[in-house]
Amino acid sequence: MSAAAPGSGPAPGERALRAALFRYVLRLGDTSLVLGQRLGEWIGHAPALEEDLALANLALDLIGQARLLLTYAGEIEAEGRDEDALAYLRDAPEFLNLTLAEQPNGDFAHTIVRQWLLDAWQLEVYEALSASADTRLAAIAAKAQKETRYHYRFSSGWLIRLGDGTAESRGRTQQALDSLWRFTEELFSADEVDERVIAAGIAPAPGPAAERWRQQTDRDLRAATLPRPSAQPHPWYGKRGVHTEHLGHLLAEMQHLQRTYPGVHW
Amino acid sequence: MSVAEHAGGIEQRVWRLLEEVADPEIPVVSIVDLGIVRYVRHAADGRLHVGITPTYSGCPATAAIRASTRAALDAAGFTAALLEEVLAPAWSSDWVTAAGRAKLAAFGIAPPTPAAVRCPRCGSLATERVSEFGSTPCKAHYRCTACREPFDRFKCI
Incomplete structure (x- = not known):
């Protein structure tokens, strides 16, 4: 086999790795973006001013993390798409967020349970990615990790107060947990995209992180006096672009201005 | 004056200049007080490199800080200076200076x-x-x- 001629681009192996890395970074970025957009829907509607500010602060951090990740994804892809093109000009099947992130807010308990499940997941993922062989991803993860720690303090604190609270708050939290639990299988499932970036030392193997996530969420559930749902989670494929119907509605609102007035600026 | 001394003098001038760039949210402190300016370096390529770091990933002030830093450099004649975004190590509130703490x-x-x-x-x-x-x-x-x-x-x- 001869060496690639100048200008012929990267070798097939490297091309495949770049394509996998693009999708991997997009999955992280899209999950943050969609979750941030969901939290933003609470602004002006939360049960108390402090919680309104808290949810808005979380949303802001998540959208900030999404900007760093989508910008990087666009550079990996190298086809001229920046963070805005990726956020505003893709349709639902091109979004690769976890299915859990796009689930509607429901009541406050529902939002808290969704947030807590994903905060605990992000803690593990960002912690491991801080040591990634990809230095750009490691830098983004190390920064996001610091923010995720206080997101998790907020969501786990509320999970415990609501679960170990009144009959009403407990019932609603249990209901939210039972309804959202089925989406958790996707958090640590690995497909060929994950396997390729894991083999390159870019992403962590999912096994140990999944185990730590399970132990942490078990501890929190015990503190919240809530039983862990016994039903087995189903496979969902949001990170492969197969979504529940909720994502399209979210995108319709998020992308409306840019789709209606292409290129519009503040 | 040697080249090194000259470069050091320029770096000091730029640091003093950036001490006047106010944080857009808390204007009593500067971007130097907050530890946002990571380095001012007159590099071997003959150009001035200024590194700034975002505080929080989603801080809306980040773009305003970048713009006001650029404007301050340009106004002082450092139009060729390269303004670089530094992500690692991640910003820490430990970097807020003693002067910054007193002002806050x-x-x-x-x-x-x-x-x-x-x-x-x-x-x-x-x-x-x-x-x-x-x-x-x-x-x-x-x-x-x-x-x-x-x-x-x-x-x-």
Whole structure:
């Protein structure tokens, strides 16, 4: 086999790795973006001013993390798409967020349970990615990790107060947990995209992180006096672009201005 | 004057210049006070490199800070200076300088010390946290149980 001629681009192996890395970074970025957009829907509607500010602060951090990740994804892809093109000009099947992130807010308990499940997941993922062989991803993860720690303090604190609270708050939290639990299988499932970036030392193997996530969420559930749902989670494929119907509605609102007035600026 | 001394002189001038660039959210402190400026380097390529780091990933002030830093450099004639964004190591409130902490306290914002939180109005340590989240990503909401006043605290991160 001869060496690639100048200008012929990267070798097939490297091309495949770049394509996998693009999708991997997009999955992280899209999950943050969609979750941030969901939290933003609470602004002006939360049960108390402090919680309104808290949810808005979380949303802001998540959208900030999404900007760093989508910008990087666009550079990996190298086809001229920046963070805005990726956020505003893709349709639902091109979004690769976890299915859990796009689930509607429901009541406050529902939002808290969704947030807590994903905060605990992000803690593990960002912690491991801080040591990634990809230095750009490691830098983004190390920064996001610091923010995720206080997101998790907020969501786990509320999970415990609501679960170990009144009959009403407990019932609603249990209901939210039972309804959202089925989406958790996707958090640590690995497909060929994950396997390729894991083999390159870019992403962590999912096994140990999944185990730590399970132990942490078990501890929190015990503190919240809530039983862990016994039903087995189903496979969902949001990170492969197969979504529940909720994502399209979210995108319709998020992308409306840019789709209606292409290129519009503040 | 040797080239090295000359470069050092330019770097000092730029640091002084950036000490005048105010944070857009808390204008009593500069971007140097907040530890946002990571380096000013007259590099071997003959160009001036200025590194700034975002505080929080989603801080809306980041773009404004980049623009005002660029404007300050341009206005002082450093139009060829390269303004670089530094992500690692991640910004920490430990980098807020002693001068920055004093300015924050005088302005009414408790600085980011890991020790007990002192009320910036009456000086009492009898304070409590209302919420870990406040009016900007970098601040938490506190109140003083001695003078009863609410106040912001710069978060430790």
